[in-house]
Structure formats: structure tokens, C-alpha cells
Amino acid sequence: MTSPAGLAGPACPMPSAETERVLLGHGSGGQLMTELLTDVITAELGTGEPLEDAAVVGVGGVDTVFTTDGFVVTPRFFPGGDIGSLAVHGTINDLAMRGAIPVALSLAYIIEEGLPIAELRRITRSAAAAAAAAGVEIATGDTKVVGRGAADGLYVTTTGIGLRPEGARPSAAGGRPGDVVVLSGPIGLHGTAILSAREGLGFEAEIASDSRPLHRLVAAMLAAGGTGVHTLRDPTRGGLASALNELASASGTGIEITEADVPVPRPVAAACELLGLDPMHVANEGCLLGLLAPESARDVLRAMRALPEGVDATVIGEVTDGPAGRVSARTLIGSTRIVDVLIGEQLPRIC
Amino acid sequence: MTSPAGLAGPACPMPSAETERVLLGHGSGGQLMTELLTDVITAELGTGEPLEDAAVVGVGGVDTVFTTDGFVVTPRFFPGGDIGSLAVHGTINDLAMRGAIPVALSLAYIIEEGLPIAELRRITRSAAAAAAAAGVEIATGDTKVVGRGAADGLYVTTTGIGLRPEGARPSAAGGRPGDVVVLSGPIGLHGTAILSAREGLGFEAEIASDSRPLHRLVAAMLAAGGTGVHTLRDPTRGGLASALNELASASGTGIEITEADVPVPRPVAAACELLGLDPMHVANEGCLLGLLAPESARDVLRAMRALPEGVDATVIGEVTDGPAGRVSARTLIGSTRIVDVLIGEQLPRIC
Numbered sequence: 001m002t003s004p005a006g007l008a009g010p011a012c013p014m015p016s017a018e019t020e021r022v023l024l025g026h027g028s029g030g031q032l033m034t035e036l037l038t039d040v041i042t043a044e045l046g047t048g049e050p051l052e053d054a055a056v057v058g059v060g061g062v063d064t065v066f067t068t069d070g071f072v073v074t075p076r077f078f079p080g081g082d083i084g085s086l087a088v089h090g091t092i093n094d095l096a097m098r099g100a101i102p103v104a105l106s107l108a109y110i111i112e113e114g115l116p117i118a119e120l121r122r123i124t125r126s127a128a129a130a131a132a133a134a135g136v137e138i139a140t141g142d143t144k145v146v147g148r149g150a151a152d153g154l155y156v157t158t159t160g161i162g163l164r165p166e167g168a169r170p171s172a173a174g175g176r177p178g179d180v181v182v183l184s185g186p187i188g189l190h191g192t193a194i195l196s197a198r199e200g201l202g203f204e205a206e207i208a209s210d211s212r213p214l215h216r217l218v219a220a221m222l223a224a225g226g227t228g229v230h231t232l233r234d235p236t237r238g239g240l241a242s243a244l245n246e247l248a249s250a251s252g253t254g255i256e257i258t259e260a261d262v263p264v265p266r267p268v269a270a271a272c273e274l275l276g277l278d279p280m281h282v283a284n285e286g287c288l289l290g291l292l293a294p295e296s297a298r299d300v301l302r303a304m305r306a307l308p309e310g311v312d313a314t315v316i317g318e319v320t321d322g323p324a325g326r327v328s329a330r331t332l333i334g335s336t337r338i339v340d341v342l343i344g345e346q347l348p349r350i351c
Numbered sequence: 352m353t354s355p356a357g358l359a360g361p362a363c364p365m366p367s368a369e370t371e372r373v374l375l376g377h378g379s380g381g382q383l384m385t386e387l388l389t390d391v392i393t394a395e396l397g398t399g400e401p402l403e404d405a406a407v408v409g410v411g412g413v414d415t416v417f418t419t420d421g422f423v424v425t426p427r428f429f430p431g432g433d434i435g436s437l438a439v440h441g442t443i444n445d446l447a448m449r450g451a452i453p454v455a456l457s458l459a460y461i462i463e464e465g466l467p468i469a470e471l472r473r474i475t476r477s478a479a480a481a482a483a484a485a486g487v488e489i490a491t492g493d494t495k496v497v498g499r500g501a502a503d504g505l506y507v508t509t510t511g512i513g514l515r516p517e518g519a520r521p522s523a524a525g526g527r528p529g530d531v532v533v534l535s536g537p538i539g540l541h542g543t544a545i546l547s548a549r550e551g552l553g554f555e556a557e558i559a560s561d562s563r564p565l566h567r568l569v570a571a572m573l574a575a576g577g578t579g580v581h582t583l584r585d586p587t588r589g590g591l592a593s594a595l596n597e598l599a600s601a602s603g604t605g606i607e608i609t610e611a612d613v614p615v616p617r618p619v620a621a622a623c624e625l626l627g628l629d630p631m632h633v634a635n636e637g638c639l640l641g642l643l644a645p646e647s648a649r650d651v652l653r654a655m656r657a658l659p660e661g662v663d664a665t666v667i668g669e670v671t672d673g674p675a676g677r678v679s680a681r682t683l684i685g686s687t688r689i690v691d692v693l694i695g696e697q698l699p700r701i702c
Binding site: 109 | 494497702
């Protein structure tokens with residue numbers, strides 16, 4: 001669109017609904033992604049709100065937890081895992097964040113012509129090993145092949161079914177003022193491991209992805225804390241900052257964390273410094289956030305620390321009465337800063 | 352590898368396990384695909400046999416049917432549907448072939464940067480409409496974005512959960528000698544519609560995909576025939592020929608069909624003639640094969656013909672006592688020919 005001659009037009013063309021296109025940032029887990037999900041996908045699906053990472057569906061009288069996740073990580077092999085194990089862990093963890101024990105997974109491949117069969121074999125073996133270690137069955141699958149140039153090697157979509165034990169109903173909206181915010185382990189490992197492997201930054205020896213299943217940790221937390229476990233969330237795409245903001249918004253509360261209490265491994269801090277990243281925005285695949293009733297926090301923390309995947313569990317802040325949706329951090333120098341979500345894309349294709 | 356001088360080597364290099372790569376034909380639904388599934392995927396998953404299109408999983412004491420399917424069709428819009436409605440129908444039909452009523456679907460997108468948002472909106476609306484028309488909920492989803500050149504617009508992976516009514520246990524291995532082979536409608540429409548739209552062959556006005564949900568047809572068949580409905584199969588990738596061969600192999604029987612009784616619409620026959628295709632190898636998305644106990648066939652056929660999606664249901668052959676896995680066709684000139692599966696790829700990216 002050009003402005004008629006003689007009239008002052010906008011300096012740059014405004015995007016219109018007809019010409020808008022999907023951007024990489026729409027996949028970031030940040031603000032743009034929320035807009036795409038809300039304005040386009042859930043609007044057209046006719047659901048009132050963005051689809052949950054995992055939904056609860058009544059199947060023959062049984063509350064079944066159901067989740068799906070596409071994996072497009074590049075490179076496909078990285079320190080600490082590969083696209084196969086990552087897909088299995090990611091889907092197990094989406095189930096676990098609703099308090100569910102995984103029962104069965106499906107595995108759908110979209111393969112680019114030319115992928116070495118040895119690589120497909122290795123990835124499939126890795127997915128099978130991850131599922132076996134987590135005690136869950138890969139029950140069904142699908143394989144499609146597209147021509148050269150029509151995909152980037154291999155995409156994996158895993159879907160999971162799980163069951164919730166009686167009484168366990170953690171939800172994104174469950175946080176209440178006074179709740180204790182716990183984090184099960186250090187942040188930033190997965191995103192920096194991927195970036196280092198992709199770009200050859202040389203951190204590969206020091207940083208490995210934290211990709212692992214968290215359902216046993218969740219089961220231990222629920223056994224110790226029961227209904228005092230208000231909320232569980234794994235801070236994947238968009239990192240800790242996005243996860244905290246989503247939880248504050250969903251529950252209509254504020255969250256205040258203490259920066260110095262957030263565990264950032266030294267090599268992650270170094271990599272982030274080099275790259276100009278904020279570790280709070282970097283993806284994780286093996287830790288979780290919990291919002292806990294204050295009277296349950298001690299027992300839940302003790303139960304977490306008894307497991308390898310929760311040995312570094314720590315309190316990082318508390319839930320406040322607002323402003324609703326506001327996340328703030330007490331900094332090392334004693335001031336308070338707002339913790340924002342990413343607007344666009346910081347690290348594409350980290351999962 | 353070159354042969355040492357003076358020794359006679361093979362005329363062309365033999366493929367080795369180290370250098371083999373995935374070919375387009377591995378996605379065809381034919382022989383190469385069976386090999387990839389058996390030798391690589393199920394071998395590494397440690398399951399004894401190829402994963403079923405739909406698995407039955409015990410979830411909290413309820414037999415839940417679980418299936419997943421990736422859709423990479425190009426073009427994304429075609430006469431009779433689009434990638435969104437096709438994905439919903441395809442997954443509903445995989446559930447239906449196990450006798451299940453669909454309960455919930457998930458929808459996972461892998462989007463190439465640059466896809467027009469209007470197109471994403473239109474496809475999502477189409478998926479939602481297809482689900483609503485079939486009476487099934489899209490309960491959860493996922494969206495990933497990859498860079499330009501890393502995918503071909505949009506891939507959709509749908510996963511479904513369904514429930515089987517009491518008593519209904521159709522299976523691929525259920526066929527018995529003497530069973531009646533029924534086909535619910537004409538073949539070849541989906542594959543030729545896609546090919547015509549893709550290549551601009553000019554059949555678009557005459558041929559539309561048969562994409563549609565078949566769960567109501569299945570429910571009517573089971574209500575009329577009960578346990579006399581031994582086997583159901585939708586002849587998608589690989590067409591009628593592959594489906595018949597799979598059923599004969601799975602049940603250790605032979606199948607003999609009468610060529611003249613297989614309904615091939617005139618425009619499909621013309622398109623196949625032009626392109627050198629066998630309609631028996633062309634994909635379908637809206638018809639099904641049934642193997643029926645002879646005493647049930649009449650009632651089941653009557654129930655099928657009472658529904659729009661089964662109005663053209665017809666008997667095309669019978670199950671014989673072998674040789675096991677052999678499918679043959681009585682031809683128009685009175686001879687008998689073997690009906691083979693495709694070896695490689697005839698029509699890539701038709702679903």
C-alpha cells in the first residue's frame with residue numbers, strides 16, 4: 001500500500017491481516033507466541049483460552065491427561081541427549097506438571113529424504129531407552145517422508161496419555177499469596193548446551209542439557225505435600241521468566257523472587273555473558289517450578305532433595321497479592337526489577 | 352569402495368548399513384516402508400511387530416484406543432478438503448478402524464517461518480469444523496516454528512484417543528476363509544485429487560478428495576454385524592492393493608477380489624490412465640474395507656447403505672484359505688492376476 005501523493009502516510013507499511021506472516025518469534029514461548037495462540041489458533045478452535053500444555057479429558061469415566069509436543073531441535077544430537085530422548089522427556093514432563101503418571105506415548109516422525117538410516121536408528125533407540133527408563137510404553141507411531149529440502153532432517157511429535165492419582169490437582173492458576181516458590185535445580189543448561197553445540201562455542205565439555213523425566217519428582221512432591229502443591233510448571237521455551245509470568249497471570253497474583261537465590265551454573269553464566277542472553281530466558285528441560293502452601297513447603301523440599309533430579313531444590317521467592325501478573329526480582333544490589341517475558345525469539349529450535 | 356585392481360568387483364556399489372539413507376519410497380505405505388518400520392523403528396523400540404495404526408492401551412482400567420498421524424500433504428488446499436480437515440478425518444478413521452468412537456484429539460503444528468497467518472487461520476478453522484462435525488473435541492495442541500527452508504509451509508500431527516463399545520473387536524488379523532470382502536465406496540479419489548491439484552492436470556472440477564470421517568459408518572456396521580465384523584481397514588497410503596495385502600498377511604489367509612466389482616469413478620480411471628497409475632495403488636481417505644462373516648454380510652451392507660458415506664457399499668471379493676498373504680484378482684477377461692503392494696513411492700505427500 002502506498003499513500004496517495006500529497007498526503008502524509010505512515011513511515012513504514014503497517015502489517016495487515018492479509019499480509020501478516022508467521023515469524024520465528026511466534027515459536028519462542030514468549031509474547032508473540034501467546035498472541036498467535038490466542039488470536040489465531042484458539043480463536044479458530046473456538047476454545048476460550050490458549051490450549052493447556054496438557055488437557056484433562058474424561059475417557060470412559062477416567063480422568064485422562066493428554067498432551068502433545070513437536071520437537072524440531074537442531075542439532076539433533078547434543079551433550080546430554082538427542083531429539084529422541086528429548087521428545088520422550090518433554091512429553092512425560094508435560095503430563096507430570098498436571099500431576100499425572102505417564103501411561104503411554106506415541107511417536108510420529110516426519111523425515112527428510114536423505115536422513116542416514118543409522119541416525120534414525122540411533123534416535124529411535126534413544127527414545128526407546130528414555131521411555132523404558134521412565135517406565136512408560138511407546139504404544140503407537142507414524143512415519144512420513146518428505147522430499148529433500150522440505151524438512152530439516154527429522155521432526156518428532158510425541159503425544160502422551162497419563163493418569164492422576166486421587167487428590168492431586170496442581171494447576172497453572174493454583175498459586176495463592178504467601179505460597180513458597182521452589183525451583184528443583186539449576187537453570188539455563190538445556191538452551192546453552194544446544195546453542196553451544198550448534199554454534200561450536202566450546203562450552204560442550206562443561207554444559208550438558210538437563211533433559212530428564214520429572215514424573216518421579218512430582219510423585220514425591222505430591223506424596224509429601226498433597227493438596228499443598230498448588231502449581232507445577234517446567235520452564236522450557238521462554239525459560240524461568242516466561243514460566244513465572246504465566247503462573248502469575250493465570251493465578252492473578254504477583255511473584256517476587258530473589259535473584260541471588262536462582263541457581264545459575266558458572267558455565268551457563270559465562271555462556272550467557274558471552275552471548276548477551278539472560279539465563280532467566282534460556283530454556284530448561286529437566287527442572288520444575290512449584291508454588292507450595294507455606295505449611296507444606298518444608299516437607300515437599302525434603303522429599304525433592306531425596307531424589308537425584310531434586311537434590312538442588314531451593315526456595316527462590318514467594319507469591320504476593322499483586323499487582324496481578326507482575327513478576328519482580330530483588331537484585332543483588334538491593335533494588336527490584338521487573339522480570340519480563342521475551343517478546344520474540346531468543347534461541348530458535350532449542351526443543 | 353573400489354575393488355582392488357585386477358579383481359572383478361560388483362558392477363555398482365552395494366548399499367551398506369553405514370551409508371543407507373531414507374528414501375521417499377520409505378514413506379509410501381508399500382514394501383519399502385514396511386522394511387523401514389520392521390528393520391529400524393520397531394527393531395529399536397523393541398516391539399515385536401510394526402506398530403499398529405492404533406494401539407489399545409489400558410488407562411485406569413479402561414481400554415483406550417490411541418493413534419497418531421503426521422500430515423505433510425501438498426498442496427495444503429485441494430478439492431474436497433485441506434491439511435486441517437484431512438488430519439482430523441485421518442485420525443478419527445484410524446480410531447474407527449479399531450471399532451472406536453473418537454473422544455479427543457490433539458493438534459501439533461510445525462510451521463515454516465513465512466506462512467501467511469491467514470492460511471494458518473483458515474486451516475485451523477477447517478480442523479475445528481471437521482472435529483465439530485464429527486462430534487470430537489480438540490483438547491490440546493502445540494506450535495513450533497522453524498526457519499525458512501526448514502519445512503514446507505506447515506506439517507500437522509494429530510493424535511486421537513477413542514473408546515470401544517462392548518464387544519467390538521475388529522482387528523487386522525480377524526479375517527477367516529469364507530469372509531465377505533466389502534468396500535464402502537469408490538476408490539482413487541483422494542490421491543488423484545491431490546495429484547491433479549498439485550500438477551494442474553485439469554481434473555480438479557471432476558475429482559474431489561473423499562476425505563471424511565468414518566466412525567459413524569463403523570458404528571452402524573458394528574451395530575448391525577456385531578462380532579461378525581472381523582476386520583476394518585481404511586485403504587489410505589498404498590491404496591486398496593496394500594490394504595488387502597496387509598489384511599491377508601495379518602490373518603494368514605488369501606483374498607480374491609473381482610476386478611469388475613471394484614468401483615473406480617470414470618474421472619479417476621481417466622486420470623490414472625493418463626498418469627500410468629493403477630487405481631488400486633492410489634490413496635483414499637473416505638472409504639473402508641470390511642471382512643465380514645458371511646452370515647452378517649447382508650445386514651451389515653444394508654446398514655452401510657443407509658448412511659451417505661456408505662451408500663455405494665459393495666461386495667468386491669472373499670477371503671480364501673490361501674496361500675497365506677496372497678491377494679488375487681479375477682480380471683475382466685476371466686484370468687487371475689496377483690495384486691501386489693507398491694515397492695516404492697507412487698504419489699509422494701498425498702496425506
